[in-house]
Amino acid sequence: MVLALYNTLARKKEPFVPLRDKRYRIYDCGPTVWAEQHIGNLYRYIVSDVLRRAIQYSGYELTEVMNITDVGAIIGDVDAGEDRMAVAARREGLDPLAVAQKYTDLFFADEARLNIEPADIVSKATEHIPEMQALIQTLIDKGNAYVAADGVYFDVSSWPDYGKLSKKPLDELVAGARIEVNPNKRNPADFALWRGAKPDDLQQWPSPWGPGKPGWHIECSAMAMKYLGPTLDLHSGGEDHIFPHHECEIAQSEAATGKPFSRCWMHVYFLRVEGQGMHKSIGNVYTVSDIIERGYDPLAFRLLALGAHYRTPLNFTWESLGAQQERLVRWRSNLKRFFRDSGASAADELTADLRDEFLAAIEDDLNTASALAVVEKALHRANLAESREERAAVVGRIFDLDRVLGLSLREAALEKDELTAEETRLLRERDAARAAKDWRKADVLRAELLKHGIRVHDEKNGTTRWERI
Incomplete structure (x- = not known):
């Protein structure tokens, strides 16, 4: 099997073959574990899972790394603002890492319900601070980053290829981005590699540039290259990751190594609900738990996802x-x-x-x-x-x-067809209703059994047989 995948970087479908031997090296942008993941987030991981399974089916091997963002993701995906983990910690009255563990566990439980196989390596951002700091120092030494009063920034003017993934020149990226004026930056588009600590920060680490925490973009570059080397076969994410996240990853990674960061970039389009984007304000943000509570099998959602094309x-x-x-x-x-x-x-x-x-x-x-x-x-x-x-x-x-x-x-x-105690009770009640010629009650119980996945067939001889559907 020779896969052809659409490469966002090239804007066309290309043969997807591993760079070295028969092992693919794949990095999948993982969740920010500050809340329960909605089905739009999980849809993307279904796509990644199908790719993983297809590679294995074809006889190839792969190493898939997925990160867990448990620090550094700012609300609005901008440089200035509140860290999602700090917001969640206040909301739940827990330590940020306790919040992160809670929602990491829930994420993997949801993945299991959807038959999504776990990545080979799951890397938590908070466990890779030294690797991030080393990468930042490399960028400073090479002249691609600078120390400012409030942290360390990547100098986009030092990297002429900035914008090659989103296919937009720098001035358009600046105009279209959510950028607040920061006098500490040389260029409005410069992005944070290290954020200096604020007095109320719940997560911070010592560094050569003062206490603080990593920027979101540097996390993925450091973890991807630690486990997969300087050049990946594929980096995946959602369409919202193209800019700024993946654009920034490319700039800082390639500036540090002088090598292509990823040979293929795969982006999954958004899930919409009733033709609209998902928003809490209109009450259409759904989770796997919501699907189960309404009586649906999570694998029905997987089947729904498979019926669409990821682009x-x-x-x-x-x-x-x-x-x-x-x-x-x-x-x-x-x-x-x-x-x-x-x-x-x-x-x-x-x-x-x-x-x-x-x-x-x-x-x-x-x-x-x-x-x-x-x-x-x-x-x-x-x-x-x-x-x-x-x-x-x-x-x-x-x-x-x-x-x-x-x-x-x-x-x-x-699977063996064995009735639960509740299903047995319903069948007996229906048999009794039929014996009493209470057809209305029998029909109600038929519908109730159907909700349990039991279809009944009334035979001409008066007996009833059932099957699980």
Whole structure:
């Protein structure tokens, strides 16, 4: 498999091959752990997970590093302002690191619910202060950074390529950025590498330039290069990271090393809700917990995400999530039936056409929507199979392709159908209602069982059978 990914830096799709040997080196911008992550944030990590799975499926190895921002992210992504961790600490009456651990744990719990595999290396910003300070000193020594009264800044005038990712000249970047006047800067666009401590700062470290804390951008450069070297194969993030975050990362990293920082830049477009951006003020910011509380499977959201292309906005609605829940239930139900009837054989050349069509979609800039269509085609083939051997081969291939999709289809097919105590009670109540010819109550209980994922079938002989869907 030869992946072609859209490279934001080149503004075109390019073959994505590792720089060295058969191991990809990938850095994924991680969460700022000051609150529960909403589904828009998590959508981006689903995309990264599909890429990871596709690389592994193709027989390549990878080292994926993801940071945890537990200091340095300023509200508004500007140089002057409040650190998100300080805001969260006051809000919850906890130490910043206690807040960070709370929401880091919750983030990984949400990732597990969405079948997102963890990165190989998870690096917390607060555990890499020495590496950040060393990188800052290198930039000072090279003349790309300067010490000011309130910290250390990167001098954008020292780096002519500043703006090459966002494809905008410096004057446009300054005009479009949220920049407050700071007399300590040589240029309004200069960005903070080290912020001098303020009297009420809850997080600060000693440094050659006085106590303070790192800027957001320097964190990722220092951690990425520590674990992956000066040149990455891919750096991923959201479309909002293009500028200023990734633009600044490129400038400081390449100024320090003299080498390209990342060969490919991958950016996921925003998730929208009912066609609008997510905003607390209009009450449309949703989390995985919200999805579960409304009775949906988190993997239905993963399926919804797979139905979109990462370079187009994903529009989330509860209706669209419901449709994907029904689709997931149908897939699971059919696979369970096929597996009981015929089992599953190892994927082989009998279904190579399905594999090839699936891989052609994934290779084309992670076209997961087309990949899902291949699974639909495979399910249709399994349903029409003329022999148990043919059906088993198709089922085995679907399980094989799900190594990339991450929908746990094999696990669902193998799951035993056992009723919970509550489901047993509802079935008995419905049997009693039918015996008493209370059809209205029987219908209400049928609907209640359906909410539990149990579909009932009333036979002509008066008996009832059920299936989990």
